[in-house]
Amino acid sequence: MLSRGVGVTMAVDEVGAATRAERFAALCRAVEPRLRRALVAAYGPELGSEAVADALAWAWENFERVEGMANPAGYLWRVGQTSVRRSVRPRRAAWLAAGPEPGGDHAFEPALRAALADLPARQRTAVMLVHGYGYTLAEAAATLGCRPRTLRNHLDRGLGKLRARLGVSDDA
Amino acid sequence: MPDRLDLDRALRSVGDDLDRASRPVTPAAARGRVPVAREPVRLRPGFRAGLAGTLAGLVLAAGVVVVRTADAGDHRVDVGPPATAVGEEQTVTKSDAVPLPETGLALDDGQRTVLLSFDGRALARGQALTPSVWRASDQVIVRDEGRTAVVQAGGDRAAPGSECDRGQEVVGLRVAVCGGTPGNRQDIVAYPHDGGTPRTLDGSMLEPGHWEWAFPSPDGGRYVLAQWRRSCGGAQAVLLPADGRALPGMANMLVFEGTALGWAPDGRAVIQGVAESCADRTDRGVVLYDVAAQATTQARPPGAGTARVWVRQG
Numbered sequence: 489m490l491s492r493g494v495g496v497t498m499a500v501d502e503v504g505a506a507t508r509a510e511r512f513a514a515l516c517r518a519v520e521p522r523l524r525r526a527l528v529a530a531y532g533p534e535l536g537s538e539a540v541a542d543a544l545a546w547a548w549e550n551f552e553r554v555e556g557m558a559n560p561a562g563y564l565w566r567v568g569q570t571s572v573r574r575s576v577r578p579r580r581a582a583w584l585a586a587g588p589e590p591g592g593d594h595a596f597e598p599a600l601r602a603a604l605a606d607l608p609a610r611q612r613t614a615v616m617l618v619h620g621y622g623y624t625l626a627e628a629a630a631t632l633g634c635r636p637r638t639l640r641n642h643l644d645r646g647l648g649k650l651r652a653r654l655g656v657s658d659d660a
Numbered sequence: 661m662p663d664r665l666d667l668d669r670a671l672r673s674v675g676d677d678l679d680r681a682s683r684p685v686t687p688a689a690a691r692g693r694v695p696v697a698r699e700p701v702r703l704r705p706g707f708r709a710g711l712a713g714t715l716a717g718l719v720l721a722a723g724v725v726v727v728r729t730a731d732a733g734d735h736r737v738d739v740g741p742p743a744t745a746v747g748e749e750q751t752v753t754k755s756d757a758v759p760l761p762e763t764g765l766a767l768d769d770g771q772r773t774v775l776l777s778f779d780g781r782a783l784a785r786g787q788a789l790t791p792s793v794w795r796a797s798d799q800v801i802v803r804d805e806g807r808t809a810v811v812q813a814g815g816d817r818a819a820p821g822s823e824c825d826r827g828q829e830v831v832g833l834r835v836a837v838c839g840g841t842p843g844n845r846q847d848i849v850a851y852p853h854d855g856g857t858p859r860t861l862d863g864s865m866l867e868p869g870h871w872e873w874a875f876p877s878p879d880g881g882r883y884v885l886a887q888w889r890r891s892c893g894g895a896q897a898v899l900l901p902a903d904g905r906a907l908p909g910m911a912n913m914l915v916f917e918g919t920a921l922g923w924a925p926d927g928r929a930v931i932q933g934v935a936e937s938c939a940d941r942t943d944r945g946v947v948l949y950d951v952a953a954q955a956t957t958q959a960r961p962p963g964a965g966t967a968r969v970w971v972r973q974g
Contacts, residue, residue, distance in 0.1 A: 513687040514953040525675070525680055533681035540899055541683075544690035556957055558926070585909030600670050619668050647667075656667050 512551055516544060518576040520563040522623065527568045539568035545570075562633025564606035571638045603653045611646030614639055619647070750811045752786030757807055759783075763925060765946065766800045766811070769965030773811060775802060778948075780957050784809050798826065798873035798887070799922065800970040811833040814971070824849060826873040833881025833902060837871040845871040847887055850902045854938045861900050863888065864902070868914070869896075875922045875928070876902065882906070883951055885929045895919045897931045899951065908952055916949070920970035924948055930959070932967045 508602040523543065528536030547554045554560045604612055610632075617628035618639075629639040650656070681913045752773055754760070760783055763778045768788050775784040789811065797813035824836035825845070832853050838860075839847035848861040848871055863871065867890050874886035881902050887894040897920035907914060921930040929951065933944030946960040946967050960967065 506949050509687070511953070511955045512691070514955055516685070516687040516690065518953060520685055524684065528678050528682045533678060535681075535948065537685070541685045541693055544687075545693035548687075548691045552728070555955075600667075600674065604674065615671065616675060616678070620671040620678075620795070622672075631896060634838040651664075654667065656664060 491530050509657045511555060512548055515547065515551075515554065515560060519564060520544065522617070522621075522627065523561055523568065523649075525621050526565055526613050526617060526628075526631050529620070530569070531550060531572050532581055536568075539571045542571040543568040559630055561631050565631060565633055584640060599654055600650070603650050604652075607646050607649060611642045611649070614642035615646040615650065618643055674699045685698050687803070732863045747790060748812070750786055751808050752784040752790045752811055754784040754804075754806075754810055755782060760802060760804045760809060760972050761925075763922075764970055765921075765930070765959065766802075766965045766968045766970040767960065767966070768968075769963075775809065775811070775970060776960075778926075778959070786811070789813070797968065798828075798875075800968045802970045803973050811970070826871075826875070829853075829874050830876045830878050835874045835881070835884055835886075835902070837874055837886075843870070846901065846902070847871070848874045848884060850876070850881065850884065852881075859904060861886075861902070861904075863898065863900075863913075863926055865913075866896070866898065867891070873920070875920065877927060877951075878925065880921050883929075885920045885923065886929075888915075895934060896922075897929075898959050899929060899949070907953055914949075918944065919967070921946070921967055925951045927951075928957070932964075 498570060520540065522535065524540045527539045528538065531539060544569050547560070547564055554563065557563055563651075604615070607615070613632065614628060617623045617631060618625065621651075623631070625639055625643075627637045629636040668898060742927050750773060752775060760775070761777055764778055764783065767774045767776065770788055773786050773788050774782055776782055786878040799814035801812045801814045803812075823840075825842065826840035827834060827836040832954070834851040834853065834973040836849055836851070837847070838849045840844055846863075848863065850859045852858075861884060863886075866888050869888055869890040872887040872889050872895075873886050877883040877885070884900045884902050886898045886900065890896065895918060897916040897918050898909065898913055899916070901907055905911050916931050916933065918931050918933040921932055924930055927950075928948040930946065930948055932946050934942065943962040943964075945958055945962040946964060947956045948959050949956050
């Protein structure tokens with residue numbers, strides 16, 4: 489790579505010579521936060537964090553494949569799911585219904601956690617990604633490797649159940 | 661009674677709790693971990709085929725025709741209005757009757773023309789256009805006609821300045837090559853759509869030569885990918901920030917040995933890598949460059965022939 493002033497000149501194959509570790513770090517920066525949030529919303533902080541670590545370890549071992557994917561986050565979400573399902577068979581989200589972690593800010597009604605825990609994991613994850621973390625429908629759909637329309641269905645159903653159970657009015 | 665805003669606030673609070681309770685995974689930690697995860701479980705081939713057959717039978721029985729809309733993915737963004745198609749037309753035969761996506765990669769090896777999607781699927785094939793059509797054009801225009809498609813060179817866009825040509829625009833920004841004389845343009849000028857002051861992008865540190873064309877990035881024109889032709893003939897693809905700031909990585913421009921083809925719908929710059937000195941030429945294939953991640957992905961191997969980005973018209 490040659491540097492001239494503050495510009496950089498390089499051949500295309502030299503651009504690609506950024507080390508594997510550097511490119512992997514860039515991938516992690518891009519996908520880890522939303523992948524973790526999705527898997528934690530689905531399986532809880534403990535299992536979800538483990539699933540992210542597993543998925544990213546798998547991505548490192550298979551980096552050449554992952555790097556060429558159009559949507560690595562969506563694929564790694566499924567890798568993380570596979571990891572969880574190999575170790576346990578997730579049932580109701582007891583980790584969520586059990587109540588807040590000590591020290592948090594819990595200025596919301598206590599019934600919400602129980603209602604979230606009763607949602608199917610896909611609906612809970614969609615609700616949390618879009619309304620809990622503020623991702624757009626497109627971003628959330630890409631994270632879960634599905635189409636925005638599918639994500640919208642999970643979201644609408646999940647929100648509908650939460651509103652019905654918590655007695656939330658439609659007024660904003 | 662709580663309302664939707666109360667619910668949103670409460671959900672954000674749950675999100676904050678979960679963020680605090682979860683453990684971020686660093687790249688180093690991931691590299692040092694022995695993975696227990698495996699690929700997503702694949703369905704048995706027979707199961708997938710059986711399911712597909714059942715569904716197909718149901719669809720046929722209902723007399724429903726399902727037309728699948730092919731698009732460029734969920735992250736499709738505006739790639740700007742297509743140029744006017746000009747000159748020789750070439751009809752190519754599509755692989756199926758599915759509508760073409762809005763943009764893709766066109767390859768021409770002198771024998772045949774192939775239209776590809778950006779994920780590498782061959783969508784249509786036909787006889788090659790004459791080489792002069794490819795050389796004269798910065799973009800290829802495709803008209804979808806069902807089982808076939810018509811390929812033409814993209815003509816020049818209307819230029820905003822009297823001494824400009826090769827105009828290209830996306831939502832937010834229009835760029836054109838300007839200054840000097842036709843065939844020897846020395847400036848790229850970025851015209852913001854909000855009426856802001858046009859900015860001349862600095863190419864003064866390049867070797868002697870001229871600009872041929874420029875494409876604003878589809879994210880509203882944060883970057884410009886432009887074609888510089890050195891006096892001795894070698895092409896360089898130059899990536900510049902449209903607002904004059906630095907690129908990720910703190911360079912104020914990146915110069916690739918090759919041809920600037922445009923932008924993929926996901927925002928990656930498309931470049932055909934050709935190391936071309938005055939004496940020889942080495943084909944390095946087509947690559948996609950992710951500006952934010954500063955990483956390249958090989959989209960096509962060397963030997964693909966001349967490449968251009970195609971844009972569907974209509």
